Amino acid sequence: MSSTTDAIGTSAAQTRSAELEQLIRKDPGRFRILTGDRPTGRLHLGHYFGTLHNRVRLQDLGVETFVLIADYQVLTDRDVAENLTEHVEELVLDHLAIGIDPERSTIFTHSALPALNQLLLPFLSLVSVAELQRNPTVKDEIAHSRQNAVSGLMFTYPVHQAADILFCKANLVPVGQDQLPHLEVTRTVARRFNDRYGHGTPVFPQPDALLSTAPLLLGTDGTKMSKSRGNAIALSATPDETARLIRGARTDAERHITYDPEARPEVSSLVLLAALCEGVEPGVVAEEIGAGGAAALKRRVTESVNAYLAPIRARRDAYAQDRALVRDVLRAGNARAGAIADATLEEVRAAMNAAY
Structure with missing residues (x-):
């Protein structure tokens, strides 16, 4: 075809x-x-x-x-x-x-x-x-x-x-x-x-x-997010596990954070993840972080993901009992x-x- x-x-x-x-x-x-x-x-x-x-x-x-x-x-x-x-x-x-x-x-x-x-x-x-x-x-x-x-x-x-x-x-x-x-x-x-x-x-x-x-979310290594590759954040991951995985996520050498999926796929995927969890446009997240660099981006993503997943994890823990x-x-x-x-x-x- x-x-x-x-x-x-x-x-x-x-x-x-x-x-x-x-x-x-x-x-x-x-x-x-x-x-x-x-x-x-x-x-x-x-x-x-x-x-x-x-x-x-x-x-x-x-x-x-x-x-x-x-x-x-x-x-x-x-x-x-x-x-x-x-x-x-x-x-x-x-x-x-x-x-x-x-x-x-x-x-x-x-x-x-x-x-x-x-x-x-x-x-x-x-x-x-x-x-x-x-x-x-x-x-x-x-x-x-x-x-x-x-x-x-x-x-x-x-x-x-x-x-x-x-x-x-x-x-x-x-x-x-x-x-x-x-x-x-x-x-x-x-x-x-x-x-x-x-x-x-x-x-x-x-x-x-x-x-x-x-939208496509990349794994923490910059490739397709996959269970078998160990680059994914499970819904059942603890807040500490989530923070560790995001800290180890790939970014790039440019300090100023922008949302540009073509030119900056790894950074943009993290920006997108925070945006999805917060219910805002990715450009808003990138603009607010600006010159804060990768460290600020990863903190923002960690906070957003953990806040978003908190009720899901609570329900999961209750059902698991x-x-x-x-x-x-x-x-x-x-x-x-x-x-x-x-x-x-x-x-x-x-x-x-x-x-x-």
Whole structure:
């Protein structure tokens, strides 16, 4: 795919996302979203401002929300899913702490929904090997894989993701620009299933992308913020851990603080982080620090982050005292999502004339 085609696709997705935002405000009940994470460690500020904050916003607007903890997909780039139970529980705690309400949103795991995973089989028959090979996200994941050899699960990742989205007939998926090719696979699977088995009545919606406008936050080393790189500030980090990480963040040699993401990415990312926490424009933060230099910037960021995360951390600590509650949330979410997955699989079997 050429860069021109990419730009056209992204532009169309941005235009459609703006239209969707207006529709959500008018009638949130017409939408159901599927979103989620792999349980590979605690969520961090990059996750929060990138996607988590938006999940809470959509939930609070009245959009029916499904949050997937993709425990099976941990195996796409790892030989063993280590500390899986702990990571799953930590992910639930992070979501509860930021404001995901299990009474209004469904939190569930891959492994608890056999019917969801069984959808992968008919869905794979609708996608060619060549289409999977061309998928840019799959190619990128394979390039960064930790495994010596790429597993079949990695190769079929976009189709598994289609099953995640379509089992509950989600019609809206919040994504970043890099996830658009995955969602296009889901739309292709839905369209082809409907054409082949729908008999004039669509079984699945073709979900829309709600494109994220979240700004990119760099890690403390100036590269992409990532759990695996040790350059991220976890939502569950203590105030002292947060201060230590920010003190060690990369800046540059210029003393006067400005907000210029192109020329000064590391400094600008810190300025942006403070601005996001304070609810002001980045230029305001940069102007107020001015000649104070990197030390003043880091103090400002530390104070802003710790103040912003204080109520989230307090809620998280309270929930962490009751691990039975975490299990109850998962049990209820798995039961709710499982019933939907079972019904969808029965509908798929009927459409394929395979209901015995």
